[in-house]
Amino acid sequence: MYCLTNMNFKGSLATLILQNLSHGPNHGYRIAQEIKAQSKGVLDFKEGTLYPALHGLEGKGLINSAERDENGRTRRYYKLTEKGKKALVRERAELLQFSGAIRLMLKEAS
Amino acid sequence: MSIFQEPSPRDLFEWLEIATRKLASRAKQRICAEVVSHYEEAVDAHLENGLPMEAAVRAALAELGDARAAGRRFRRTHLTSGEFRTVSQILTRAPRNWVRASVEAAGNCLICLMTFVNLRLFRVTDSFAYAIVAVLLLSRIIPIVMARRESAAPTPRWLVLMASLNSLYNGLLTLFYLLFIFAPNLPIKVQPLVRLSIWFFCLAGVFGIARGVWLFGLRKKLGKAGEACIGGAGATLNEIPPDKPVAS
Numbered sequence: 320m321y322c323l324t325n326m327n328f329k330g331s332l333a334t335l336i337l338q339n340l341s342h343g344p345n346h347g348y349r350i351a352q353e354i355k356a357q358s359k360g361v362l363d364f365k366e367g368t369l370y371p372a373l374h375g376l377e378g379k380g381l382i383n384s385a386e387r388d389e390n391g392r393t394r395r396y397y398k399l400t401e402k403g404k405k406a407l408v409r410e411r412a413e414l415l416q417f418s419g420a421i422r423l424m425l426k427e428a429s
Numbered sequence: 430m431s432i433f434q435e436p437s438p439r440d441l442f443e444w445l446e447i448a449t450r451k452l453a454s455r456a457k458q459r460i461c462a463e464v465v466s467h468y469e470e471a472v473d474a475h476l477e478n479g480l481p482m483e484a485a486v487r488a489a490l491a492e493l494g495d496a497r498a499a500g501r502r503f504r505r506t507h508l509t510s511g512e513f514r515t516v517s518q519i520l521t522r523a524p525r526n527w528v529r530a531s532v533e534a535a536g537n538c539l540i541c542l543m544t545f546v547n548l549r550l551f552r553v554t555d556s557f558a559y560a561i562v563a564v565l566l567l568s569r570i571i572p573i574v575m576a577r578r579e580s581a582a583p584t585p586r587w588l589v590l591m592a593s594l595n596s597l598y599n600g601l602l603t604l605f606y607l608l609f610i611f612a613p614n615l616p617i618k619v620q621p622l623v624r625l626s627i628w629f630f631c632l633a634g635v636f637g638i639a640r641g642v643w644l645f646g647l648r649k650k651l652g653k654a655g656e657a658c659i660g661g662a663g664a665t666l667n668e669i670p671p672d673k674p675v676a677s
């Protein structure tokens with residue numbers, strides 16, 4: 320299992336958050352669960368580190384947030400901004416290039 | 430276990446206490462609200478999966494991870510109490526409109542121009558000295574140009590950037606006077622009081638530069654999340670709420 324916070328590829332958690340939000344607004348708990356479920360539990364991270372990452376992205380203007388009351392519980396929903404959409408395209412291309420290079424190297428080694 | 434290391438949090442409140450330590454109260458409130466909501470959902474999910482209450486609570490807390498690591502990350506994105514005080518002071522003392530901001534910057538430009546005159550008077554021929562003054566002069570013009578490009582009301586980020594440039598400018602100008610005008614014209618033997626003054630001004634210059642660099646870094650925290658810390662977007666020139674401790 321890979322720990323995202325220790326992965327030697329900076330910003331991967333941020334990219335995964337942006338990718339998750341590209342499907343529509345979402346709140347912290349569901350973002351964490353969806354990232355874990357979509358990677359079939361391979362990409363694991365401590366959920367306490369999710370909020371600093373979300374707040375950092377909000378500080379950079381890549382996402383924005385608003386509180387919403389649902390079933391008697393106040394949830395903060397995050398939404399991708401236009402700047403965030405552009406950043407996601409760029410980050411996704413970089414991650415794909417990176418993982419493609421690793422795959423090529425491993426294929427050669429085997 | 431080291432005696433200096435804190436024990437791991439036993440419940441959510443201890444976790445939040447550690448993770449939000451030193452943060453400004455508004456940041457604390459926001460983080461607490463989000464993490465509590467997250468934790469409650471996690472406990473509910475574990476209960477639905479058939480775990481007993483005690484195990485569900487323990488699992489939800491474990492999933493949050495290391496509170497100290499989270500705290501370090503939160504302090505990178507949110508203002509601490511000390512930083513909040515500094516930003517509040519900057520915002521309350523900041524020029525209330527662009528006219529005053531431009532007049533202040535123009536005043537600083539005048540000091541720079543006087544420095545050029547001083548260089549000529551003291552017959553400084555080093556072109557490096559003139560280059561530094563030109564850069565300092567530019568640093569005073571940049572805020573005016575930026576002010577024109579920004580929206581009508583100055584944002585906290587912009588005001589902190591101005592304060593940062595001011596500190597850098599004051600520090601660099603002090604050191605500049607010492608190095609290029611004062612020091613070369615001093616006699617070899619100086620009185621102890623003069624020597625003490627030189628050291629004092631050197632320290633003041635270094636302090637000014639260090640404060641400028643620190644404020645420049647602080648500016649990064651004043652994005653949208655940072656603005657929420659000081660009373661929400663557009664709170665720049667309104668009353669800044671005092672940093673009251675959060676009631677537990």
